Amino acid sequence: MKCKELADFLLDYVSGDLPAESRTHFEFHLSKCRNCHEYLIEYEMTIKAGKIACDEISDEMRAIPEELVKAVLAARTKA
Amino acid sequence: MDDEATLVAQLRAGEEAAFEQVVRLYGGRLLAVARRIVGTEEDARDAVQDAFLNAFRSLDRFEGNAKLSTWLHRIVVNAALMKLRTRKRKPEQSIESMLPSFLDDGHHEERFKSWDEPVDTLMERAETRELVRQQIDALPEGYRTVLVLRDIEGLDTEETAKVLGLSVNATKIRLHRARQALRSLLAPHFRSAAS
Numbered sequence: 001m002k003c004k005e006l007a008d009f010l011l012d013y014v015s016g017d018l019p020a021e022s023r024t025h026f027e028f029h030l031s032k033c034r035n036c037h038e039y040l041i042e043y044e045m046t047i048k049a050g051k052i053a054c055d056e057i058s059d060e061m062r063a064i065p066e067e068l069v070k071a072v073l074a075a076r077t078k079a
Numbered sequence: 080m081d082d083e084a085t086l087v088a089q090l091r092a093g094e095e096a097a098f099e100q101v102v103r104l105y106g107g108r109l110l111a112v113a114r115r116i117v118g119t120e121e122d123a124r125d126a127v128q129d130a131f132l133n134a135f136r137s138l139d140r141f142e143g144n145a146k147l148s149t150w151l152h153r154i155v156v157n158a159a160l161m162k163l164r165t166r167k168r169k170p171e172q173s174i175e176s177m178l179p180s181f182l183d184d185g186h187h188e189e190r191f192k193s194w195d196e197p198v199d200t201l202m203e204r205a206e207t208r209e210l211v212r213q214q215i216d217a218l219p220e221g222y223r224t225v226l227v228l229r230d231i232e233g234l235d236t237e238e239t240a241k242v243l244g245l246s247v248n249a250t251k252i253r254l255h256r257a258r259q260a261l262r263s264l265l266a267p268h269f270r271s272a273a274s
């Protein structure tokens with residue numbers, strides 16, 4: 001397996017969907033290739049960073065524009 | 080009766096002040112979720128309005144054992160997805176420049192190095208979390224949407240494919256490319272230069 005193929009299989013690998021034989025080839029390559037090992041770590045860190053960052057709602061996001069409040073309440077009255 | 084149960088009872092009784100309280104209490108958070116899915120302020124606001132109206136009409140279906148915020152979150156995600164389905168598709172932006180490149184022999188061109196600190200430590204800083212959100216928003220729309228639905232909102236691949244009108248395989252390819260592109264955007268901020 002080359003680095004390019006390993007990159008193609010990353011999604012299935014991290015989601016546990018890679019068939020056993022491909023997984024063996026994948027992990028063998030990882031054990032020999034420091035660069036791909038680092039890439040896998042970065043890939044997994046990226047998924048986690050996105051999730052943590054988007055789970056947070058900042059004070060700025062907590063605010064709802066006044067015109068939207070009015071629009072929702074007016075639409076409810078009309079409905 | 081706790082505060083939320085009281086609020087739900089007031090909503091069911093049709094008390095006007097309770098509707099306004101719910102919109103003010105949860106509206107900002109729901110707007111942030113909708114913005115991330117639809118990507119435009121106008122569609123996000125429409126989705127939030129549709130979501131509240133749906134919720135107010137369906138109060139009898141709200142079960143007391145769920146949290147009101149969780150129930151509203153699910154409704155706004157559905158409203159935002161409905162917006163995505165009905166709007167005209169924009170021309171696709173290219174993501175190629177954000178993907179890894181390879182030498183003729185199949186090796187990566189770039190040298191990678193995992194980030195200088197663990198993700199949990201990095202994400203303790205508010206400015207870092209904001210940076211990550213900005214970089215997600217910078218992804219081309221067709222890729223950002225798949226990433227948000229799968230990795231942030233937790234839809235499975237089949238659900239994501241269905242709501243976006245894509246095949247399961249195309250959805251997986253888009254998700255993989257979106258993650259790779261986001262990695263390319265984040266890495267320069269989180270690690271010292273690779274040798």
